Amino acid sequence: MWLFAARRFVSLLATLVAASVVIFLVMEVLPGDPAAYMLGLNAAPDTLAALRHQLGLDQPLLVRYFAWVAGFFTGDLGISYTYRVPVAQLVAARLWVSLPLALMALALAIAIGLPAGIVAAARRNRASDIAVMGLTQFGIAVPNFWFAMLLVLAFAIGLHWFSAGGFPGWHAGFLVALKALVLPAIALALPQASILARLMRAALVETLGEDFMRTARAKGLSAGQAVRRHAVRNALVPVLTVIGLQFSFLLAGAIIIENVFFLPGLGRLIFQAITQRDLIVVKSVVLLLVAAVIIVTFAVDLASAAVDPRLRRRVR
Amino acid sequence: MRVAAGEMWRRMRPRGLVAVAAAVVAGLATAAVVTGLATAAVAAPDSVTIGMQLEPPNLDPTAGAAAAIDEVVYANVFEGLTRIGPDGSVLPDLARSWDISADGLVYTFHLATGVRFHDGTPFGAADVKFSLDRARAPDSANAQKQLFTPIASVDVIDPATVRVTLSRAVGNFLFDMAWGDAVIVAPQSAAHDATDPIGTGPFKFADWVRGDHIDLVRNPDYWGTPAKLARATFKFIADPTAAFAAVMAGDVDAFPNFPAPETLSQFAADPRFRVVVGSTEGETIMAINNGRKPFDDIRVRRALSYAVDRQAVIKGAEFGYGTPIGSHFSPADPGYVDLTGVYPHDPAKAKALLAAAGYGDGLHTTLKLPPPSYARRSGEIIADQLKAVGVDAEIINVEWAQWLSDVFANRDYDLTIVSHTEPADIGIYARNDYYFNYHSDAFRKIMAALDATTDAARRLALLAAAQRRIADDAVNVFLFELPKLGVWNAKLHGLWANEPIQANDLTGVYWQD
Numbered sequence: 001m002w003l004f005a006a007r008r009f010v011s012l013l014a015t016l017v018a019a020s021v022v023i024f025l026v027m028e029v030l031p032g033d034p035a036a037y038m039l040g041l042n043a044a045p046d047t048l049a050a051l052r053h054q055l056g057l058d059q060p061l062l063v064r065y066f067a068w069v070a071g072f073f074t075g076d077l078g079i080s081y082t083y084r085v086p087v088a089q090l091v092a093a094r095l096w097v098s099l100p101l102a103l104m105a106l107a108l109a110i111a112i113g114l115p116a117g118i119v120a121a122a123r124r125n126r127a128s129d130i131a132v133m134g135l136t137q138f139g140i141a142v143p144n145f146w147f148a149m150l151l152v153l154a155f156a157i158g159l160h161w162f163s164a165g166g167f168p169g170w171h172a173g174f175l176v177a178l179k180a181l182v183l184p185a186i187a188l189a190l191p192q193a194s195i196l197a198r199l200m201r202a203a204l205v206e207t208l209g210e211d212f213m214r215t216a217r218a219k220g221l222s223a224g225q226a227v228r229r230h231a232v233r234n235a236l237v238p239v240l241t242v243i244g245l246q247f248s249f250l251l252a253g254a255i256i257i258e259n260v261f262f263l264p265g266l267g268r269l270i271f272q273a274i275t276q277r278d279l280i281v282v283k284s285v286v287l288l289l290v291a292a293v294i295i296v297t298f299a300v301d302l303a304s305a306a307v308d309p310r311l312r313r314r315v316r
Numbered sequence: 317m318r319v320a321a322g323e324m325w326r327r328m329r330p331r332g333l334v335a336v337a338a339a340v341v342a343g344l345a346t347a348a349v350v351t352g353l354a355t356a357a358v359a360a361p362d363s364v365t366i367g368m369q370l371e372p373p374n375l376d377p378t379a380g381a382a383a384a385i386d387e388v389v390y391a392n393v394f395e396g397l398t399r400i401g402p403d404g405s406v407l408p409d410l411a412r413s414w415d416i417s418a419d420g421l422v423y424t425f426h427l428a429t430g431v432r433f434h435d436g437t438p439f440g441a442a443d444v445k446f447s448l449d450r451a452r453a454p455d456s457a458n459a460q461k462q463l464f465t466p467i468a469s470v471d472v473i474d475p476a477t478v479r480v481t482l483s484r485a486v487g488n489f490l491f492d493m494a495w496g497d498a499v500i501v502a503p504q505s506a507a508h509d510a511t512d513p514i515g516t517g518p519f520k521f522a523d524w525v526r527g528d529h530i531d532l533v534r535n536p537d538y539w540g541t542p543a544k545l546a547r548a549t550f551k552f553i554a555d556p557t558a559a560f561a562a563v564m565a566g567d568v569d570a571f572p573n574f575p576a577p578e579t580l581s582q583f584a585a586d587p588r589f590r591v592v593v594g595s596t597e598g599e600t601i602m603a604i605n606n607g608r609k610p611f612d613d614i615r616v617r618r619a620l621s622y623a624v625d626r627q628a629v630i631k632g633a634e635f636g637y638g639t640p641i642g643s644h645f646s647p648a649d650p651g652y653v654d655l656t657g658v659y660p661h662d663p664a665k666a667k668a669l670l671a672a673a674g675y676g677d678g679l680h681t682t683l684k685l686p687p688p689s690y691a692r693r694s695g696e697i698i699a700d701q702l703k704a705v706g707v708d709a710e711i712i713n714v715e716w717a718q719w720l721s722d723v724f725a726n727r728d729y730d731l732t733i734v735s736h737t738e739p740a741d742i743g744i745y746a747r748n749d750y751y752f753n754y755h756s757d758a759f760r761k762i763m764a765a766l767d768a769t770t771d772a773a774r775r776l777a778l779l780a781a782a783q784r785r786i787a788d789d790a791v792n793v794f795l796f797e798l799p800k801l802g803v804w805n806a807k808l809h810g811l812w813a814n815e816p817i818q819a820n821d822l823t824g825v826y827w828q829d
Binding site: 033036037044046047050051054082083084093149152157160163164165166168259260261262263264268272275276277278 | 371373374376454455456457458459461462510511525526527528529551552553554555557558561562564565566567687715716717720721724725
């Protein structure tokens with residue numbers, strides 16, 4: 001187990017270094033000058049040069065790369081070109097929205113999706129299975145921004161239970177802030193729950209037909225006991241992998257939902273930074289997201305290996 | 317670890333999980349309802365929430381061109397020597413009065429007394445000198461540096477009097493000093509204005525949750541008439557549909573530049589809201605690269621003007637809101653001359669002009685469109701209208717940053733559509749290095765005469781001549797004045813209907829049933 005973890009960790013580090021080089025170079029070749037964006041239509045050439053110097057854009061490539069990478073270790077990611085505040089502070093503030101939102105959505109998706117999938121598999125081809133499959137088909141087919149708009153229409157404009165969007169900040173009170181995330185979390189969770197339910201059902205149906213399930217019944221376990229002790233655990237490996245992917249997606253890919261609810265999350269930060277050529281923010285956030293994906297994958301690998309010992313042996 | 321995970325799954329029976337899921341959902345719903353009911357009742361009558369589509373990148377109007385900066389701080393947080401009023405006129409601000417020398421070169425400003433910056437430091441003539449010198453310094457990052465280049469020297473006469481000497485007469489100098497880029501800042505706080513703006517205005521900066529909102533609070537020590545509102549919040553909502561929902565749900569009290577014109581009729585029919593259609597200083601034009609073939613030929617440029625049907629563009633791109641223009645000048649300005657009749661929509665004449673210029677078989681060109689909806693929508697319609705006269709304009713959509721470098725800085729374009737939102741900006745046609753590539757000595761002479769004139773009637777005559785000149789030269793295809801579409805709570809009063817300068821002046825805003 002430890003050797004397995006160590007190997008995975010080394011490959012994690014190598015991936016991160018490679019990603020940082022690629023991200024940095026891509027930002028360099030991107031057309032568009034952040035200084036020109038900030039100064040607009042009436043800017044004089046010497047004003048542009050002055051601002052470029054202020055921002056440190058006139059330094060050599062290598063110097064800027066190492067300054068940037070070093071920043072990750074000291075926590076100093078530089079100053080945002082447009083906002084003029086430390087990038088680390090900007091990203092941290094957005095993480096406090098995106099992370100709770102992703103966790104809430106994922107918790108909802110797991111809490112709804114997994115049981116629904118298990119019930120459907122256990123009662124295959126009966127009414128509850130058909131109902132679950134029909135609902136999940138709907139959940140996947142409905143675009144989540146549209147579902148989000150329906151939620152706003154019903155609960156914000158119609159019933160006035162929630163505000164139509166925005167995020168008051170955690171300092172406004174835990175419940176108030178949490179409430180602002182409820183509708184977005186539901187909108188995000190719907191398709192993910194549907195995916196998990198269908199995946200759980202498919203994986204479980206497959207394992208139910210395995211020889212070891214028959215053996216388990218033969219040695220005297222009831223059908224329910226066999227499902228709980230053997231089938232669910234075996235079916236969980238692919239599901240765990242998908243949950244890992246979903247978490248990475250929810251962290252950064254919630255941009256459409258963030259737009260519908262005008263939430264200040266990471267997705268919108270990166271979108272805004274790209275259009276304003278706030279490249280120092282873009283490259284740091286992208287690298288952080290890459291790191292998040294790699295680390296979550298690492299964690300899922302370990303979790304899968306814990307659930308299924310065969311995975312560990314195979315690598316060795 | 318392995319055992320623990322197995323244990324967990326063995327204990328969690330499917331039925332138990334369903335129960336947990338149901339409990340989570342139910343819990344969230346009740347929490348939401350309880351807090352929802354609690355907050356719905358609170359609606360303080362002395363605060364206002366203003367919706368804006370774009371968030372300002374920073375809050376220093378002296379170091380950035382973004383209109384969103386002025387839309388938060390102009391007249392609210394920062395004040396200049398002069399300011400622009402709701403009707404576009406120049407009003408005294410920190411300078412209560414002024415004397416202008418006969419040759420128009422020396423301005424002596426008499427300043428308000430007893431004024432303090434938000435951090436408590438007293439305001440005086442030295443701050444005026446600091447602000448103007450900083451804006452015109454070689455290392456200045458002011459986006460409108462050209463406003464300050466005519467200044468030769470700034471002298472402090474006494475703490476309440478400052479003398480500005482110009483190197484050449486500038487007829488519009490008092491107007492120029494009313495721009496947000498010319499506000500007065502203090503030496504000890506200027507460097508931090510981007511994140512912690514310290515001005516002299518009736519509101520103080522309080523808080524900024526980036527990506528969501530900015531809070532201003534009333535300045536209790538304000539030197540002039542105090543603001544009626546105790547608190548103002550600017551909320552940033554980029555998506556038009558979300559903006560609609562936010563106003564409908566009552567999350568924002570006003571959206572002075574409402575981005576979803578297609579929904580305005582819904583608000584107009586609802587007595588809770590007021591829809592106010594006003595004018596801006598945004599001349600929307602199809603800019604032509606006058607330096608590039610075939611557009612260096614005036615016949616081709618005129619043909620483009622004849623080919624475009626402005627009314628159809630306004631109807632299709634702006635849902636009918638917007639005033640057609642025939643030159644680069646705002647219809648709200650007192651100097652406006654209606655030149656929309658110079659090139660009426662006449663495809664036959666356009667074809668004849670193109671044939672005379674040697675393009676009877678048609679011509680191929682490109683039309684670069686920046687992201688705003690006015691540009692993208694107008695572009696589609698205009699490309700279609702040009703096709704009808706044999707001009708095949710290939711549409712290329714670009715991002716703002718790319719537009720600024722390709723079109724604006726490198727002048728690598730044929731045609732583009734953009735709105736010039738700076739007030740009274742016809743002077744850009746006199747700039748040699750401007751992206752239109754328009755070079756006219758006749759026009760430059762008019763602008764030079766205008767700068768040397770302070771007499772109001774004479775200025776109007778010169779402005780009219782300037783408008784005619786660029787219309788005759790068909791420098792660009794002048795489309796329409798961007799409308800200001802505002803929606804706000806019917807009980808909210810004092811917001812500007814028009815936008816002579818990009819601002820949300822909250823100094824006179826109040827609630828009344």
